[in-house]
Amino acid sequence: xxxxxxxxxxxxxxxxxxxxxxxxxxxxxxxxxxxxxxxxxxxxxxxxxxxxxxxxxxxxxxxxxxxxxxxxxxxxxxxxxxxxxxxxxxxxxxxxxxxxxxxxxxxxxxxxxxxxxxxxxxxxxxxxxxxxxxxxxxxxxxxxxxxxxxxxxxxxxxxxxxxxxxxxxxxxxxxxxxxxxxxxxxxxxxxxxxxxxxxxxxxxxxxxxxxxxxxxxxxxxxxxxxxxxxxxxxxxxxxxxxxxxxxxxxxxxxxxxxxxxxxxxxxxxxxxxxxxxxxxxxxxxxxxxxxxxxxxxxxxxxxxxxxxxxxxxxxxxxxxxxxxxxxxxxxxxxxxxxxxxxxxxxxxxxxxxxx
Ligand SMILES: C=C(O[C@@H]1C=C(C(=O)O)C=C[C@H]1O)C(=O)O
Numbered sequence: 001x002x003x004x005x006x007x008x009x010x011x012x013x014x015x016x017x018x019x020x021x022x023x024x025x026x027x028x029x030x031x032x033x034x035x036x037x038x039x040x041x042x043x044x045x046x047x048x049x050x051x052x053x054x055x056x057x058x059x060x061x062x063x064x065x066x067x068x069x070x071x072x073x074x075x076x077x078x079x080x081x082x083x084x085x086x087x088x089x090x091x092x093x094x095x096x097x098x099x100x101x102x103x104x105x106x107x108x109x110x111x112x113x114x115x116x117x118x119x120x121x122x123x124x125x126x127x128x129x130x131x132x133x134x135x136x137x138x139x140x141x142x143x144x145x146x147x148x149x150x151x152x153x154x155x156x157x158x159x160x161x162x163x164x165x166x167x168x169x170x171x172x173x174x175x176x177x178x179x180x181x182x183x184x185x186x187x188x189x190x191x192x193x194x195x196x197x198x199x200x201x202x203x204x205x206x207x208x209x210x211x212x213x214x215x216x217x218x219x220x221x222x223x224x225x226x227x228x229x230x231x232x233x234x235x236x237x238x239x240x241x242x243x244x245x246x247x248x249x250x251x252x253x254x255x256x257x258x259x260x261x262x263x264x265x266x267x268x269x270x271x272x273x274x275x276x277x278x279x280x281x282x283x284x285x286x287x288x289x290x291x292x293x294x295x296x297x298x299x300x301x302x303x304x305x306x307x308x309x310x311x312x313x314x315x316x317x318x319x320x321x322x323x324x325x326x327x328x329x330x331x332x333x334x335x336x337x338x339x340x341x342x343x344x345x346x347x348x349x350x351x352x353x354x355x
Contacts, residue, residue, distance in 0.1 A: 025079045032083025041260065042084045043106075043132060045161035046267035048076055049352035053269055077107025089113045089121045089130035093213045095233040101163045101256040102134040117210070118147050122155050125259055132160065132260040139167070140253045142191040144305055148257070149319055152277055152348050153310060159275055159349030161258035168252070169193055171243040172234045173219050173226035180204050184215035185228035193228055196246045201226075213237075263349035265327070272325035273302065275348040278338060279309060279317045286341075287318070293337045294322055297330045317344065326350040 001009075035042055052072060056065045063071075080086055088106050091098040092114025102112060113130055115121045121133035135148045169189055173180055180201060183190070187208045190197070197206065204226070209215050215227030216237045226242070227233070234241045266272070280286040294301045303321035310317075324331040326347055338345045 021075065024075065025082050028079035029082045035083070041160075041262050042086060043080055043160070043260070045258065045264040045352055046270055046272075049270045049354050050267040051076075052354075073104070074107045074109070077109040080106075081109040085111060086132075087111045087113055087130045088132050088134060089115045089124040090134040091115060091118055091121055091136065091211070093211060095213050095216075095230065095236045096211050097165065097167055097230060097254060098134055098136055098256060100230065100232060101136075101165045101254070104165060105134070105161065105163045105256075105258060106132075118145075119151060122151050122157060122259065125157055125261070126155065132258050133157070134163070134256055134258055136188070136254050137162075137257045138255050139188055139192060140251060140255075141247065141249050142188050145188065146307065149305065149307055150310070152319075152346070153317070155259075157259045157261065158263035158347075159257050159351050160260045160262065160264045161351050162273070162354070163256040163258065164355050165254055165256065166252065167192065167247060167254050168230075168245050169228050169247045170231055170234060170241040171226050171246050172216055172229055172239050173242050174223045174239060175226070175242075177201060177226075177242055179224065180226045181224040182207060182222070183226050183228065184209050184218045186210065186212050186215070189215075189228045192247045192249075192252055195248045200243070200246075258351075259349075263326070264351045266325045266350070267352075271323065271353045272328075272350050273353040274322050274324055274326050274331055274350040276320045276322070276335070276338075277317055277344070277346040277348055278320060278342050279315070279344040280342055282315070290318075290338060290342055293334045294320075297334055299324055299330055299334060319348075323353060324350075 032042060052069055055068050059065060059068055088102050088110055090102040090112060094114055113124060115124055118135055121135050124130040125133040136145045137148050138144050177200060181204055183201060183204050184207045189212050190206055190208060212229035213233050216229045216233045216239055219225045219227040220237050220239045231241060278290060280290050291301060300323040301320060302323055305319040306316045309315040326332060
């Protein structure tokens with residue numbers, strides 16, 4: 001076929017695609033109406049994952065599953081915006097890695113609010129100024145973001161989704177590396193580039209600041225300074241990248257959480273993760289007994305992290321991640337068991353265990 005004929009064919013296909021897309025978002029708007037009557041949440045992470053999994057199973061190519069997910073991310077974003085204008089608070093300012101994770105999850109049709117600090121994300125959602133919030137929770141190189149974890153002690157907000165984002169850091173500066181005297185970034189980002197900094201900028205002093213974006217703002221005003229941040233932040237502030245991919249591990253990935261007033265309901269065909277916060281008695285075998293509640297039911301405990309209780313020195317609480325949904329019988333029964341002997345058990349949410 002010649003070019004004109006092929007382009008005519010594309011135009012005809014686009015007409016059909018457009019008609020179907022509008023039909024799809026009109027149906028989503030109707031769903032939004034039903035949800036408003038029921039008072040149920042507009043964004044439903046488990047349903048989205050179910051739709052994406054079904055599409056993955058139906059897909060015969062040549063589009064990759066990744067491409068289907070990216071395309072549908074924007075279709076769903078537009079659908080949600082028609083159901084209700086939605087606001088997502090994230091740990092800002094603009095162009096942070098959390099901002100990028102939020103965009104990846106919610107797409108371009110949603111309104112975003114940059115919050116100055118992690119507690120502000122929680123407060124905006126709790127007050128109803130934002131429908132959901134996005135916060136970093138752990139990094140594959142540096143481990144837990146303890147400030148985020150500790151917020152769950154006091155907050156009643158629930159986890160409704162998780163987002164995994166590969167993190168590639170750049171050195172951003174008005175000067176070349178041999179002229180840099182000071183390096184600025186968020187503590188977590190500095191920790192992810194420790195070996196690189198030691199090898200390439202051994203004489204530079206290292207300074208922490210509130211965010212990777214803030215670091216770029218500093219580097220914009222101080223030619224002897226460099227920031228560790230994303231290429232997006234370098235573009236936004238017009239400060240050049242002088243070295244790329246400076247993180248110590250190639251597979252450096254951060255896990256972010258979406259928080260909201262409600263967790264994510266169960267959906268068939270979707271694998272779930274459930275997070276808990278517990279404390280155990282100061283007794284021999286108390287922690288082992290708590291963990292045994294899950295293993296005896298064949299439940300996979302995918303993570304355990306201890307944090308100081310915040311009440312008494314040298315007393316700890318434990319964050320647990322278990323594969324399964326709180327609405328599933330085995331998980332619910334395990335929790336009932338825990339409640340019988342643990343002084344404190346708090347369910348933090350069940351959400352799709354999508355990578
Ligand atoms: C349409 C719905 O609302 C939202 C949009 C979805 C979609 O476009 O498929 C899926 C889940 C929700 O986040 C729904 O709940 O089914």
